[in-house]
Amino acid sequence: MTFAFFNATFFDQAVLGITPILLAALAGTLSERVGLFNIALEGEMLVGAFAAIAGSHFGGSLQAGVLAAVVAGALFSGLLAVGSALLRGNDIVIGISLNLLAAGLTSFLLRTLFGVSGTFSDSAMQGLPRLTVPGVASLPLVGSALGHQNVLVYLSWALVAVIAGFLNRTPWGLRLRGIGEQPDAAVALGADATRYRFIVTLVGGALCGLAGLQLSLGSLTLFSENMTAGRGWIAVAAVMLGRARPLYVAAACVLFGLSDALGLRLQGEGLPNQITDSAPYVVTLAALVIAGLRRRRLAGALA
């Protein structure tokens, strides 16, 4: 491997790959901490991606697209909030059906509202504008990747710190963690578990809406059916690998983003894309297995 193998495009691809997974994984982190297993991230993201395109096409502006993505993500996750937080239904079953509902609904609306199947794009639509951070952008190799990205990319990095601070340094964060770890004790101390779970689920939906926005309006301006392609599930894996601690979760997301970019890079070197497309999933699985084996060994050493 030469130095040119890891070129500026590689790092740019990696950052683009990380962003949607990171936003969804932060949503999953909050859910996990409040004691809900959220596997509907994939579907919420897909709804967000579609709403972003529909909003900016029919609303005629980028702002309308952003608003639509956030609102649609939150509304869609409202179904999970009602079913899981309020009515205490099984979150896995609800999650599976929500993911399918999202796939079916977006495909249906793509055909009826836009009259196309597969992919919709509109040249008049605006993508998220790129922001240049002076100084950082002129760094060699990683300059463009770190200093010349859209607002959402920077927002996702800031959110890692914000959510970490919220969970560990605020009374609400303490209550939230308490509900996840010892619900009975937290409720006995006066925390309203249902309300926390409800709000966390809605916030998670909005975050996934942003993740979808990044997919459909981040670097391209199009929606294609099932364009999330398992990213929501990779986010679930990232939450698990990072044991729902925001910084560790973010580190896991970086690993997956890099493997995504590596796959694309190898494809550029002539490897068939059916094989390279599998890279992020294989890396995710390998990471889960390695982490699991390590945990087992540590547990064995303690016993």
Next chain:
Amino acid sequence: MTVAAELRSQLARHLGQALPVLGAVAVGFAVCGLIALWVGLKPGLMFVELIKGAVEGPQLFETVARAVPLVGMTLAAAIPLRAGIVNLGADGQLALGGCAAAIVALYLPAPDIVRLVAALAAGMAVGAAYAALAAAGEIYAGVPLLLSTWLLTYPAKGLCGFLVRTSLRDPSTAWPSTARIAVGARLGSLIPGSPVNRGFLLVAVVAIAVIFIDRRSSIGFELKLRGLNERFARYGGVDLHRQTLGVMLASGAIAGLIGAIMVLGSQFRYTDGALTAPQYSWSGTLAALLAGGEPVGSVVAAVLFAALQTGGFAMERSVEIPRVLTMVLQSVVILFLAMRGAIWKRP
């Protein structure tokens, strides 16, 4: 108790079980009707075409033909579900099974009938082995099956897609696929002039076996025990790891068999994406969830979903309403039931 009273209480009990399901189906239809209305379609006409398209004349055979793989994929989902395990990787097992069956049916130097049997066996073996990989991940490294099975579908589909583009590619076709399988090595037609092939019999045998094992054997008893209460099952002496492996082997073998049946019975070649495009594994998962993994109920739900899908095709043709709406309908039904806590209550 008199016979009449006994009958009445039996009826009330079954009705009590069925009512939430019927209610959910009604909600599903209502939601889809509203969505159709919102985008400017006529829901009344839509449902008439949907039902007519599922059962009218030759359409009934279409429904049966569609029910064969769907019942199979439903059973593949139902077996793990019975024990509270979710196998979301059936698509990968299906694709690998179908691809393996195509390879054996095309290239095994043996008489036709031997090739056919070997191809079916290869499909089952490959599907089972791939599912076992996920089971091993959970047993040895604690990687949750829910996640590993899903993530494993991508490399599986990628590998099959790669093979049919390279070494297995039939250059005479526009779409990446293998060569056509010889007539003698195919699963022939069961009802002449209809799309129903002999895979029907294989799936029927599998269904009967699953129902029998579920109801009459200690294996089935231990599965249900775990589904109801995992800790109690372990305390009662059930080897959970062994059971996980067994469940995944069975589930993967059925998914692989369905892949083989689809290749040998209706498509006659492995074409990239053709096995997973109808989304039988998703409909199967939903059908199994609808019945809580109980095999007879799962089969009934699968047949209903097959009718719904066939009707969806007819609806799309006649009134130009996208058939993907039937997928919305299926997921809304399960969503509503799950939200009400009617399936898989929390412990």
